[in-house]
Amino acid sequence: MxxxxxxxxxxxxxxxxxxxxxxxxxxxxxxxxxxxxxxxxxxxxxxxxxxxxxxxxxxxxxxxxxxxxxxxxxxxxxxxxxxxxxxxxxxxxxxxxxxxxxxxxxxxxxxxxxxxxxxxxxxxxxxxxxxxxxxxxxxxxxxxxxxxxxxxxxxEPPLARTDLGGLVLAKYNSLRGQQHVAARLRAAISPALAYAALQALWRRDELEDTARVTLFAELAAHFRSLTPLPVEADEGISDEQFVRNVVEVVFGAKPGIAADGGPGPASAAAASGG
Incomplete structure:
Protein backbone atom coordinates (compact mmCIF):
# COMPACT_ATOMS: atom_id res chain seq x y z
CA MET A 1 0.00 0.00 0.00
CA GLU A 156 6.13 30.51 1.41
CA PRO A 157 3.67 33.28 0.55
CA PRO A 158 4.98 36.78 1.25
CA LEU A 159 5.02 37.69 4.93
CA ALA A 160 1.89 39.69 5.68
CA ARG A 161 1.35 42.23 8.42
CA THR A 162 -0.54 40.49 11.20
CA ASP A 163 -2.24 41.37 14.46
CA LEU A 164 0.12 40.65 17.35
CA GLY A 165 -2.78 40.24 19.74
CA GLY A 166 -1.85 38.76 23.11
CA LEU A 167 1.62 40.35 23.14
CA VAL A 168 2.42 43.39 25.20
CA LEU A 169 4.91 45.24 23.03
CA ALA A 170 7.58 47.24 24.79
CA LYS A 171 7.64 51.01 24.33
CA TYR A 172 11.35 50.70 23.56
CA ASN A 173 12.60 48.35 20.86
CA SER A 174 16.33 48.44 20.18
CA LEU A 175 15.72 47.49 16.54
CA ARG A 176 13.04 50.06 15.84
CA GLY A 177 15.45 52.80 14.88
CA GLN A 178 17.75 50.46 12.94
CA GLN A 179 16.01 50.57 9.57
CA HIS A 180 18.80 48.81 7.66
CA VAL A 181 18.94 46.01 10.24
CA ALA A 182 15.16 45.60 10.21
CA ALA A 183 15.17 45.44 6.40
CA ARG A 184 17.82 42.70 6.38
CA LEU A 185 15.88 40.70 8.96
CA ARG A 186 12.65 40.94 6.96
CA ALA A 187 14.49 39.73 3.85
CA ALA A 188 16.29 36.86 5.59
CA ILE A 189 13.59 35.48 7.91
CA SER A 190 11.19 33.08 6.24
CA PRO A 191 7.45 33.52 6.91
CA ALA A 192 7.30 30.08 8.54
CA LEU A 193 10.09 30.96 10.97
CA ALA A 194 8.57 34.37 11.69
CA TYR A 195 5.22 32.78 12.56
CA ALA A 196 6.99 30.10 14.61
CA ALA A 197 8.74 32.81 16.66
CA LEU A 198 5.40 34.55 17.14
CA GLN A 199 3.81 31.30 18.32
CA ALA A 200 6.72 30.76 20.72
CA LEU A 201 6.02 34.17 22.27
CA TRP A 202 2.31 33.44 22.49
CA ARG A 203 2.97 30.07 24.15
CA ARG A 204 5.84 31.10 26.43
CA ASP A 205 3.78 30.50 29.58
CA GLU A 206 2.95 26.96 28.46
CA LEU A 207 6.63 25.95 28.28
CA GLU A 208 8.77 24.71 31.12
CA ASP A 209 11.45 27.15 32.24
CA THR A 210 14.34 25.18 30.77
CA ALA A 211 12.56 24.58 27.46
CA ARG A 212 11.61 28.26 27.20
CA VAL A 213 15.17 29.44 27.83
CA THR A 214 16.55 26.95 25.29
CA LEU A 215 13.99 27.80 22.64
CA PHE A 216 14.49 31.56 22.80
CA ALA A 217 18.27 31.15 22.97
CA GLU A 218 18.20 29.17 19.72
CA LEU A 219 15.83 31.62 18.01
CA ALA A 220 17.86 34.65 19.16
CA ALA A 221 21.15 33.06 18.05
CA HIS A 222 19.72 32.38 14.60
CA PHE A 223 18.30 35.89 14.21
CA ARG A 224 21.58 37.45 15.38
CA SER A 225 23.48 35.41 12.80
CA LEU A 226 21.47 36.89 9.93
CA THR A 227 22.90 40.40 10.01
CA PRO A 228 25.58 42.42 11.82
CA LEU A 229 24.06 44.26 14.79
CA PRO A 230 25.14 47.60 16.24
CA VAL A 231 26.17 47.30 19.89
CA GLU A 232 23.24 49.40 21.05
CA ALA A 233 20.78 47.07 19.30
CA ASP A 234 21.83 43.99 21.27
CA GLU A 235 23.68 45.03 24.40
CA GLY A 236 22.05 43.98 27.67
CA ILE A 237 18.98 42.47 25.98
CA SER A 238 17.78 39.00 26.95
CA ASP A 239 17.25 36.35 24.29
CA GLU A 240 13.49 36.40 24.72
CA GLN A 241 13.29 40.19 24.50
CA PHE A 242 15.48 40.14 21.41
CA VAL A 243 13.14 37.64 19.74
CA ARG A 244 10.20 39.85 20.74
CA ASN A 245 11.95 42.87 19.17
CA VAL A 246 12.61 40.93 15.96
CA VAL A 247 9.00 39.75 15.72
CA GLU A 248 7.76 43.30 16.16
CA VAL A 249 9.89 44.77 13.37
CA VAL A 250 9.38 41.83 11.01
CA PHE A 251 5.59 42.02 11.27
CA GLY A 252 5.62 45.81 11.21
CA ALA A 253 3.90 46.33 14.55
CA LYS A 254 3.39 49.91 15.68
CA PRO A 255 5.46 51.02 18.69
CA GLY A 256 4.05 51.14 22.18
CA ILE A 257 1.02 48.92 21.53
CA ALA A 258 -0.32 46.78 24.34
CA ALA A 259 -2.24 44.15 22.40
CA ASP A 260 -4.94 42.38 24.36
CA GLY A 261 -7.65 40.01 23.29
CA GLY A 262 -6.18 39.37 19.84
CA PRO A 263 -5.81 36.08 18.06
CA GLY A 264 -4.07 33.25 19.83
CA PRO A 265 -1.80 30.50 18.54
CA ALA A 266 -4.56 28.96 16.43
CA SER A 267 -4.82 32.20 14.44
CA ALA A 268 -1.08 32.16 13.84
CA ALA A 269 -1.28 28.61 12.58
CA ALA A 270 -4.04 29.59 10.19
CA ALA A 271 -2.06 32.57 8.98
CA SER A 272 0.93 30.35 8.28
CA GLY A 273 -1.12 27.85 6.32
CA GLY A 274 -2.19 25.35 8.96
Whole structure:
Protein backbone atom coordinates (compact mmCIF):
# COMPACT_ATOMS: atom_id res chain seq x y z
CA MET A 1 0.00 0.00 0.00
CA UNK A 2 1.36 3.39 -0.96
CA UNK A 3 1.56 6.13 1.66
CA UNK A 4 -0.82 9.06 1.36
CA UNK A 5 0.75 12.08 -0.29
CA UNK A 6 1.18 15.12 1.95
CA UNK A 7 0.29 18.68 0.94
CA UNK A 8 1.47 20.14 4.25
CA UNK A 9 4.17 19.07 6.68
CA UNK A 10 3.81 19.74 10.41
CA UNK A 11 7.05 20.09 12.38
CA UNK A 12 7.16 20.00 16.16
CA UNK A 13 10.24 21.31 17.96
CA UNK A 14 11.64 19.57 21.07
CA UNK A 15 10.40 22.58 23.07
CA UNK A 16 6.80 21.81 22.11
CA UNK A 17 6.21 24.50 19.46
CA UNK A 18 4.71 23.19 16.21
CA UNK A 19 4.26 24.91 12.87
CA UNK A 20 3.16 23.89 9.40
CA UNK A 21 4.78 24.17 5.99
CA UNK A 22 2.99 23.97 2.64
CA UNK A 23 4.92 21.59 0.40
CA UNK A 24 5.66 22.90 -3.08
CA UNK A 25 4.01 20.94 -5.87
CA UNK A 26 6.13 19.34 -8.60
CA UNK A 27 4.49 21.67 -11.15
CA UNK A 28 5.50 24.80 -9.19
CA UNK A 29 9.00 23.44 -8.71
CA UNK A 30 9.24 22.78 -12.46
CA UNK A 31 8.27 26.39 -13.16
CA UNK A 32 10.97 27.62 -10.77
CA UNK A 33 13.48 25.29 -12.43
CA UNK A 34 12.55 26.76 -15.85
CA UNK A 35 13.42 30.25 -14.58
CA UNK A 36 16.70 28.99 -13.14
CA UNK A 37 17.50 27.12 -16.35
CA UNK A 38 16.95 30.26 -18.41
CA UNK A 39 19.19 32.19 -16.02
CA UNK A 40 21.93 29.58 -16.31
CA UNK A 41 21.70 29.50 -20.12
CA UNK A 42 21.97 33.29 -20.27
CA UNK A 43 25.04 33.21 -18.02
CA UNK A 44 26.52 30.35 -20.07
CA UNK A 45 26.11 32.29 -23.30
CA UNK A 46 28.30 35.04 -21.87
CA UNK A 47 30.81 32.62 -20.39
CA UNK A 48 31.05 30.55 -23.56
CA UNK A 49 31.80 33.70 -25.54
CA UNK A 50 34.78 34.29 -23.25
CA UNK A 51 35.86 30.67 -23.68
CA UNK A 52 35.77 31.07 -27.46
CA UNK A 53 38.13 34.02 -27.12
CA UNK A 54 40.48 31.83 -25.06
CA UNK A 55 40.13 29.16 -27.75
CA UNK A 56 41.93 31.37 -30.22
CA UNK A 57 45.04 31.08 -28.04
CA UNK A 58 44.56 27.55 -26.74
CA UNK A 59 41.98 25.32 -28.48
CA UNK A 60 42.65 22.40 -26.13
CA UNK A 61 42.01 24.53 -23.05
CA UNK A 62 38.82 25.88 -24.58
CA UNK A 63 37.52 22.37 -25.37
CA UNK A 64 38.20 21.24 -21.82
CA UNK A 65 36.51 24.31 -20.39
CA UNK A 66 33.42 23.76 -22.54
CA UNK A 67 33.17 20.11 -21.50
CA UNK A 68 33.07 20.83 -17.77
CA UNK A 69 32.08 24.50 -17.68
CA UNK A 70 28.30 24.12 -18.02
CA UNK A 71 28.11 21.47 -15.30
CA UNK A 72 30.19 23.60 -12.94
CA UNK A 73 28.10 26.69 -13.69
CA UNK A 74 24.75 24.95 -13.28
CA UNK A 75 25.76 23.15 -10.08
CA UNK A 76 27.57 26.15 -8.64
CA UNK A 77 24.57 28.39 -9.36
CA UNK A 78 22.27 26.18 -7.29
CA UNK A 79 24.73 25.76 -4.43
CA UNK A 80 25.64 29.44 -4.22
CA UNK A 81 22.08 30.74 -4.46
CA UNK A 82 20.52 28.25 -2.04
CA UNK A 83 23.26 28.78 0.54
CA UNK A 84 23.50 32.57 0.32
CA UNK A 85 19.75 33.15 -0.11
CA UNK A 86 18.57 30.76 2.63
CA UNK A 87 17.37 27.95 0.38
CA UNK A 88 16.25 30.02 -2.59
CA UNK A 89 17.38 30.47 -6.18
CA UNK A 90 16.12 33.19 -8.51
CA UNK A 91 13.30 30.94 -9.70
CA UNK A 92 12.35 29.96 -6.16
CA UNK A 93 12.35 33.61 -5.05
CA UNK A 94 9.98 34.56 -7.88
CA UNK A 95 7.59 31.71 -7.04
CA UNK A 96 7.97 32.03 -3.24
CA UNK A 97 9.63 28.63 -2.74
CA UNK A 98 12.37 27.68 -0.33
CA UNK A 99 14.54 24.62 0.35
CA UNK A 100 14.68 23.58 4.00
CA UNK A 101 15.66 20.66 6.19
CA UNK A 102 12.78 18.18 6.36
CA UNK A 103 12.87 18.28 10.19
CA UNK A 104 12.66 22.05 10.32
CA UNK A 105 16.30 22.45 11.36
CA UNK A 106 18.61 25.09 9.84
CA UNK A 107 19.72 24.14 6.33
CA UNK A 108 23.31 22.88 6.31
CA UNK A 109 25.83 23.55 3.56
CA UNK A 110 26.36 19.81 3.06
CA UNK A 111 22.66 19.41 2.32
CA UNK A 112 22.78 22.16 -0.29
CA UNK A 113 25.78 20.53 -1.97
CA UNK A 114 24.28 17.02 -2.00
CA UNK A 115 20.90 18.01 -3.44
CA UNK A 116 22.54 20.06 -6.20
CA UNK A 117 25.13 17.44 -7.13
CA UNK A 118 22.36 14.87 -7.56
CA UNK A 119 20.54 17.08 -10.07
CA UNK A 120 22.60 15.26 -12.71
CA UNK A 121 20.69 12.07 -11.86
CA UNK A 122 17.32 13.72 -11.24
CA UNK A 123 17.44 15.36 -14.68
CA UNK A 124 17.75 12.01 -16.50
CA UNK A 125 16.83 11.06 -19.15
CA UNK A 126 15.40 14.47 -20.13
CA UNK A 127 13.43 17.27 -18.48
CA UNK A 128 13.83 15.93 -14.93
CA UNK A 129 11.79 12.77 -15.58
CA UNK A 130 13.58 10.84 -12.82
CA UNK A 131 13.36 13.62 -10.26
CA UNK A 132 9.86 14.62 -11.29
CA UNK A 133 8.64 11.03 -11.05
CA UNK A 134 10.14 10.68 -7.57
CA UNK A 135 8.48 13.93 -6.49
CA UNK A 136 5.10 12.85 -7.85
CA UNK A 137 5.25 9.44 -6.16
CA UNK A 138 6.80 10.50 -2.83
CA UNK A 139 4.81 11.67 0.19
CA UNK A 140 6.79 14.91 0.55
CA UNK A 141 7.28 15.76 -3.14
CA UNK A 142 11.00 15.06 -2.83
CA UNK A 143 13.23 14.37 -5.80
CA UNK A 144 16.18 11.99 -5.33
CA UNK A 145 18.48 14.86 -4.35
CA UNK A 146 16.03 15.83 -1.60
CA UNK A 147 15.85 12.25 -0.32
CA UNK A 148 19.63 12.05 -0.11
CA UNK A 149 20.00 15.47 1.52
CA UNK A 150 16.94 15.15 3.80
CA UNK A 151 15.46 18.35 2.41
CA UNK A 152 12.05 19.50 1.26
CA UNK A 153 10.86 22.42 -0.86
CA UNK A 154 8.09 24.51 0.67
CA UNK A 155 5.91 27.31 -0.61
CA GLU A 156 6.13 30.51 1.41
CA PRO A 157 3.67 33.28 0.55
CA PRO A 158 4.98 36.78 1.25
CA LEU A 159 5.02 37.69 4.93
CA ALA A 160 1.89 39.69 5.68
CA ARG A 161 1.35 42.23 8.42
CA THR A 162 -0.54 40.49 11.20
CA ASP A 163 -2.24 41.37 14.46
CA LEU A 164 0.12 40.65 17.35
CA GLY A 165 -2.78 40.24 19.74
CA GLY A 166 -1.85 38.76 23.11
CA LEU A 167 1.62 40.35 23.14
CA VAL A 168 2.42 43.39 25.20
CA LEU A 169 4.91 45.24 23.03
CA ALA A 170 7.58 47.24 24.79
CA LYS A 171 7.64 51.01 24.33
CA TYR A 172 11.35 50.70 23.56
CA ASN A 173 12.60 48.35 20.86
CA SER A 174 16.33 48.44 20.18
CA LEU A 175 15.72 47.49 16.54
CA ARG A 176 13.04 50.06 15.84
CA GLY A 177 15.45 52.80 14.88
CA GLN A 178 17.75 50.46 12.94
CA GLN A 179 16.01 50.57 9.57
CA HIS A 180 18.80 48.81 7.66
CA VAL A 181 18.94 46.01 10.24
CA ALA A 182 15.16 45.60 10.21
CA ALA A 183 15.17 45.44 6.40
CA ARG A 184 17.82 42.70 6.38
CA LEU A 185 15.88 40.70 8.96
CA ARG A 186 12.65 40.94 6.96
CA ALA A 187 14.49 39.73 3.85
CA ALA A 188 16.29 36.86 5.59
CA ILE A 189 13.59 35.48 7.91
CA SER A 190 11.19 33.08 6.24
CA PRO A 191 7.45 33.52 6.91
CA ALA A 192 7.30 30.08 8.54
CA LEU A 193 10.09 30.96 10.97
CA ALA A 194 8.57 34.37 11.69
CA TYR A 195 5.22 32.78 12.56
CA ALA A 196 6.99 30.10 14.61
CA ALA A 197 8.74 32.81 16.66
CA LEU A 198 5.40 34.55 17.14
CA GLN A 199 3.81 31.30 18.32
CA ALA A 200 6.72 30.76 20.72
CA LEU A 201 6.02 34.17 22.27
CA TRP A 202 2.31 33.44 22.49
CA ARG A 203 2.97 30.07 24.15
CA ARG A 204 5.84 31.10 26.43
CA ASP A 205 3.78 30.50 29.58
CA GLU A 206 2.95 26.96 28.46
CA LEU A 207 6.63 25.95 28.28
CA GLU A 208 8.77 24.71 31.12
CA ASP A 209 11.45 27.15 32.24
CA THR A 210 14.34 25.18 30.77
CA ALA A 211 12.56 24.58 27.46
CA ARG A 212 11.61 28.26 27.20
CA VAL A 213 15.17 29.44 27.83
CA THR A 214 16.55 26.95 25.29
CA LEU A 215 13.99 27.80 22.64
CA PHE A 216 14.49 31.56 22.80
CA ALA A 217 18.27 31.15 22.97
CA GLU A 218 18.20 29.17 19.72
CA LEU A 219 15.83 31.62 18.01
CA ALA A 220 17.86 34.65 19.16
CA ALA A 221 21.15 33.06 18.05
CA HIS A 222 19.72 32.38 14.60
CA PHE A 223 18.30 35.89 14.21
CA ARG A 224 21.58 37.45 15.38
CA SER A 225 23.48 35.41 12.80
CA LEU A 226 21.47 36.89 9.93
CA THR A 227 22.90 40.40 10.01
CA PRO A 228 25.58 42.42 11.82
CA LEU A 229 24.06 44.26 14.79
CA PRO A 230 25.14 47.60 16.24
CA VAL A 231 26.17 47.30 19.89
CA GLU A 232 23.24 49.40 21.05
CA ALA A 233 20.78 47.07 19.30
CA ASP A 234 21.83 43.99 21.27
CA GLU A 235 23.68 45.03 24.40
CA GLY A 236 22.05 43.98 27.67
CA ILE A 237 18.98 42.47 25.98
CA SER A 238 17.78 39.00 26.95
CA ASP A 239 17.25 36.35 24.29
CA GLU A 240 13.49 36.40 24.72
CA GLN A 241 13.29 40.19 24.50
CA PHE A 242 15.48 40.14 21.41
CA VAL A 243 13.14 37.64 19.74
CA ARG A 244 10.20 39.85 20.74
CA ASN A 245 11.95 42.87 19.17
CA VAL A 246 12.61 40.93 15.96
CA VAL A 247 9.00 39.75 15.72
CA GLU A 248 7.76 43.30 16.16
CA VAL A 249 9.89 44.77 13.37
CA VAL A 250 9.38 41.83 11.01
CA PHE A 251 5.59 42.02 11.27
CA GLY A 252 5.62 45.81 11.21
CA ALA A 253 3.90 46.33 14.55
CA LYS A 254 3.39 49.91 15.68
CA PRO A 255 5.46 51.02 18.69
CA GLY A 256 4.05 51.14 22.18
CA ILE A 257 1.02 48.92 21.53
CA ALA A 258 -0.32 46.78 24.34
CA ALA A 259 -2.24 44.15 22.40
CA ASP A 260 -4.94 42.38 24.36
CA GLY A 261 -7.65 40.01 23.29
CA GLY A 262 -6.18 39.37 19.84
CA PRO A 263 -5.81 36.08 18.06
CA GLY A 264 -4.07 33.25 19.83
CA PRO A 265 -1.80 30.50 18.54
CA ALA A 266 -4.56 28.96 16.43
CA SER A 267 -4.82 32.20 14.44
CA ALA A 268 -1.08 32.16 13.84
CA ALA A 269 -1.28 28.61 12.58
CA ALA A 270 -4.04 29.59 10.19
CA ALA A 271 -2.06 32.57 8.98
CA SER A 272 0.93 30.35 8.28
CA GLY A 273 -1.12 27.85 6.32
CA GLY A 274 -2.19 25.35 8.96
Missing amino acids: TEERLDRLRVRTPEGVSFTFELASPVTRLAAWAVDKATIIAAWSLLSALIMIVGVLSPDLARGAIQIGFFVLATGYGIACEWLWNGRTLGKRLLHLRVMDERGLPLRFSQVVIRNLLRAIDSLPIAYLVGGGAALLGRKAQRLGDFAAATIVVR
